[in-house]
Amino acid sequence: MAKLTVKDLNVRGKRVLVRVDYNVPMEEKDGQMVINDATRIHETLPTLELLVNQGAKIILMAHLGRPKGQRDPSLSLRPVAAKLADMLGRPVAFVDDCIGDKVEKTAGLLQPGDILLLENVRYYNEEEANDPVFAEKLAKLADIYVNDAFGAAHRAHASTEGVARVIAKRGGQCAAGLLMERELKFLGDELENPAKPFVVILGGAKVSDKIKVIDRLLEKADAILIGGAMTYTFRLALGAKVGKSLVEPDKTDVAKSALDKAKTRNVQFLLPSDNMVATPVKTDKLNKKGKPVIDLTNPRVNTETDIPDAEEGVDIGPATAKTYSDFIQKAKTILWNGPMGIFEDPRFAVGTFAVARAVVDATQKNGAKSIIGGGDSVKALNKSGLGDKVTFMSTGGGASLEFLEGRVLPGVAALADNS
Ligand code: 3PG
Ligand code: MG
Numbered sequence: 001m002a003k004l005t006v007k008d009l010n011v012r013g014k015r016v017l018v019r020v021d022y023n024v025p026m027e028e029k030d031g032q033m034v035i036n037d038a039t040r041i042h043e044t045l046p047t048l049e050l051l052v053n054q055g056a057k058i059i060l061m062a063h064l065g066r067p068k069g070q071r072d073p074s075l076s077l078r079p080v081a082a083k084l085a086d087m088l089g090r091p092v093a094f095v096d097d098c099i100g101d102k103v104e105k106t107a108g109l110l111q112p113g114d115i116l117l118l119e120n121v122r123y124y125n126e127e128e129a130n131d132p133v134f135a136e137k138l139a140k141l142a143d144i145y146v147n148d149a150f151g152a153a154h155r156a157h158a159s160t161e162g163v164a165r166v167i168a169k170r171g172g173q174c175a176a177g178l179l180m181e182r183e184l185k186f187l188g189d190e191l192e193n194p195a196k197p198f199v200v201i202l203g204g205a206k207v208s209d210k211i212k213v214i215d216r217l218l219e220k221a222d223a224i225l226i227g228g229a230m231t232y233t234f235r236l237a238l239g240a241k242v243g244k245s246l247v248e249p250d251k252t253d254v255a256k257s258a259l260d261k262a263k264t265r266n267v268q269f270l271l272p273s274d275n276m277v278a279t280p281v282k283t284d285k286l287n288k289k290g291k292p293v294i295d296l297t298n299p300r301v302n303t304e305t306d307i308p309d310a311e312e313g314v315d316i317g318p319a320t321a322k323t324y325s326d327f328i329q330k331a332k333t334i335l336w337n338g339p340m341g342i343f344e345d346p347r348f349a350v351g352t353f354a355v356a357r358a359v360v361d362a363t364q365k366n367g368a369k370s371i372i373g374g375g376d377s378v379k380a381l382n383k384s385g386l387g388d389k390v391t392f393m394s395t396g397g398g399a400s401l402e403f404l405e406g407r408v409l410p411g412v413a414a415l416a417d418n419s
Helices: 045-053 078-088 101-108 134-137 158-169 178-192 207-217 230-237 249-267 318-329 350-366 376-383 398-404
Strands: 015-019 026-029 032-035 058-062 093-095 115-118 143-147 172-177 200-204 223-226 266-268 275-286 294-303 311-316 331-335 370-372
Touching: 015 045, 015 158, 032 078, 045 058, 045 078, 045 178, 078 093, 078 115, 093 101, 101 115, 115 230, 115 275, 134 158, 143 158, 158 172, 172 178, 172 318, 178 331, 178 370, 178 398, 200 318, 207 230, 207 331, 207 398, 223 230, 223 318, 230 249, 230 311, 249 266, 266 294, 266 318, 294 311, 311 318, 311 350, 318 350, 350 370, 350 376, 370 376
Parallel strands: 015 058, 015 143, 058 115, 093 115, 143 172, 200 223, 200 331, 223 266, 331 370
Antiparallel strands: 026 032, 275 294, 275 311
């Protein structure tokens, strides 16, 4: 059912507690934490601008990383307040805690249109434990709750779930933000009855991560195009040799039943007909985890079904890229989740970028609706410079996958229905 949204509220002069997903990639540069990708911040601007224009007193809360109840200074949200102020072109106040007297006092001084960002809610263990006392303390700050953190909606935490329950119980409204609304529309409603042909592109490392999504999409899709390392689990299931490829030998049975279901349901289920392969060689260098760095040497196109013992699959090959692009061109609805290869290495990004190009062409030339299911595929699309040329890119990683599996997300369930 459709959720109550921020557009349905009367927020003038009210304190509105807004959960956002500002879990953005950061990096230390000259002793400062710098934001590498501000997409998640950018995507909340419509909700914030609406609230500002309607005269709400806005209190933002978010998590950053996994500090496990410790005040890890490298996971402070302070740099995010500065970035947000920049992007909004208006001041954003910051307070170095998320509950307690000081926070209540600061929130109490807000004027209509003011914005305050609270410190990382995960500095408290009670957040992830969804502790009811902690949720009460958060709820004390506000009259109304808005959740715009789709990316964290699969977590039943105090700031995503518990606080909404408290506010609803005392008669306060709990609504979806505009980003949340869009995510639910594109990853949910639009895929319920997709315009046909509906082509799904699935990549990434593991079959186990995607098996429930595959199973559900087999009910809707006309074609499923497989790429990434999960290819090799399917290949293994079909009796091929996969060399040193990343593979899940204990998942060949689920791979087989997906292939069977595709047959029964008349869904075209494509595995790559050729692959880029490379020979992994251990070096003397160690990575951050103290493990030897592996060089991928002698890349070449393999057109055989079997991969030789010393080599591993690292990308789809050119013939596959062509076949997949042709399928994508015919689609009216496209869902893409997961890269086709190790796109972080330019030598093995060709397949992923070819798919990205085809998705963009289908969108722009044929009017196809293209929905990118978050995580690495979004990274890949942005890397190829095509990020703004698709219909929708999800800000969720794990949340998108769980939602595509058809699961009810606790952060969504806690919001009021629009009756
Ligand atoms: C994400 O980045 O996927 C979300 O912000 C959730 O973060 P988490 O996986 O640490 O709960
Ligand atoms: Mg995550």
